[in-house]
Amino acid sequence: MHITVSGKQIDLSDALRARVSEHLDNIATKYFDHAMEANVTFSRARSFFTCDINLHAGRGLVLRGEGEAADAHSAFDDASEHIATRLRRYRRRVKQHARDLASRERPQLARQYTLLQDDDAASNDTAGADSFYATVIAEAPTEISLLSVGEAVMQMDLANQTVIMFRNSASGELNVVYRRPDGNIGWIDPNGG
Numbered sequence: 001m002h003i004t005v006s007g008k009q010i011d012l013s014d015a016l017r018a019r020v021s022e023h024l025d026n027i028a029t030k031y032f033d034h035a036m037e038a039n040v041t042f043s044r045a046r047s048f049f050t051c052d053i054n055l056h057a058g059r060g061l062v063l064r065g066e067g068e069a070a071d072a073h074s075a076f077d078d079a080s081e082h083i084a085t086r087l088r089r090y091r092r093r094v095k096q097h098a099r100d101l102a103s104r105e106r107p108q109l110a111r112q113y114t115l116l117q118d119d120d121a122a123s124n125d126t127a128g129a130d131s132f133y134a135t136v137i138a139e140a141p142t143e144i145s146l147l148s149v150g151e152a153v154m155q156m157d158l159a160n161q162t163v164i165m166f167r168n169s170a171s172g173e174l175n176v177v178y179r180r181p182d183g184n185i186g187w188i189d190p191n192g193g
Contacts, residue, residue, distance in 0.1 A: 016042075051068070163177070163178040171191050
């Protein structure tokens with residue numbers, strides 16, 4: 001893990017820099033093996049020291065801890081305890097989520113098709129709704145997972161998709177979430193009425 005230790009208008013000792021690097025490495029190894037980088041900034045405000053830690057622990061996971069005390073070492077201890085607590089909670093949630101996924105039923109299998117609209121039928125203004133023709137240009141297996149609405153929105157955002165179909169974990173029915181043209185999220189629930 002890459003650790004940057006800096007001070008705002010104060011000089012830091014080599015012993016403090018070594019202690020910070022060693023302690024953050026221990027925390028990251030204990031709770032989260034994939035930590036990438038940490039920025040630790042010390043400053044002095046009136047009669048006390050402040051320590052600000054920004055830990056980039058993984059893709060999309062940035063943690064921040066703050067501490068203040070009469071000396072820089074105690075301020076760091078306070079901030080690092082905040083980081084350790086947050087990493088501990090995060091690890092607990094990830095483990096609980098993994099247990100929940102193991103106990104869930106398997107996702108339903110489906111096929112996803114990509115259609116190419118026939119330009120002749122689409123541009124013909126006299127053509128009725130029955131004359132729409134499309135050509136299948138892609139076909140892929142997909143899963144319809146059992147998710148909560150929040151998890152479905154998160155998966156849609158992570159996969160950078162505009163729509164996702166899922167089986168609602170609360171009702172067991174097929175639901176759809178989609179990104180609306182105005183940027184908001186839409187949700188279609190057939191049992192919502």
